[in-house]
Amino acid sequence: MAILPVIKYGHPTLRKKAKAVHPAELAESFIRDMVETMEALDGVGLAANQVNVPKQLLVAKDVDHKKLHILINPEIVAYSEKKESDIEGCLSLPGLQAEVPRYFKIIVKAQTPAGEEIEITARGHFARVLQHEIDHLNGILYIDRANADTLVWIIEDGRKEYSTKNATLPDIQHQYTSRYHTGLQGIRFEAETEIA
Numbered sequence: 001m002a003i004l005p006v007i008k009y010g011h012p013t014l015r016k017k018a019k020a021v022h023p024a025e026l027a028e029s030f031i032r033d034m035v036e037t038m039e040a041l042d043g044v045g046l047a048a049n050q051v052n053v054p055k056q057l058l059v060a061k062d063v064d065h066k067k068l069h070i071l072i073n074p075e076i077v078a079y080s081e082k083k084e085s086d087i088e089g090c091l092s093l094p095g096l097q098a099e100v101p102r103y104f105k106i107i108v109k110a111q112t113p114a115g116e117e118i119e120i121t122a123r124g125h126f127a128r129v130l131q132h133e134i135d136h137l138n139g140i141l142y143i144d145r146a147n148a149d150t151l152v153w154i155i156e157d158g159r160k161e162y163s164t165k166n167a168t169l170p171d172i173q174h175q176y177t178s179r180y181h182t183g184l185q186g187i188r189f190e191a192e193t194e195i196a
Contacts, residue, residue, distance in 0.1 A: 004051040008180040012188040018137045021055045047136035058133040062126040071110035079103035098146035
């Protein structure tokens with residue numbers, strides 16, 4: 001098993017809709033590496049396009065029920081009227097967080113690695129995780145849905161605590177270009193797909 005490199009905001013793969021895939025096309029070793037990468041980086045979800053593999057696969061933890069989900073070709077088929085806002089971060093946007101409104105309850109249809117068709121009803125935090133990761137598979141990032149006034153850099157102050165500093169999209173794009181994308185061709189910050 002291996003820890004896979006996670007691509008960062010500005011990498012063009014993050015802005016493309018991932019392709020639907022037959023479960024048999026996905027190697028078990030790749031799925032294991034996705035889970036290991038998520039856990040090693042202390043994440044609760046990871047989409048395949050975050051490791052530069054544009055396929056409809058995500059791994060996600062339901063921390064309330066201590067359950068791992070591996071979903072192929074996931075699709076939200078129903079959602080509640082009720083929304084809640086909460087802070088989100090992302091492995092592809094390290095050092096940032098923002099407040100994002102999400103549906104409180106969703107129903108997701110997907111396939112398992114064995115090819116079984118399943119339906120999951122998710123609420124609260126797990127519903128948020130699934131929406132975040134399914135957005136990734138559609139080329140959408142949480143900052144596209146965030147209240148722009150709540151975007152902040154997270155700064156470690158040496159006491160195992162964090163302070164924050166306001167962030168703007170131009171500043172974020174500049175910082176990510178210089179930190180992660182020197183020499184990368186085709187940097188893309190905007191979504192290709194329409195954000196509903």
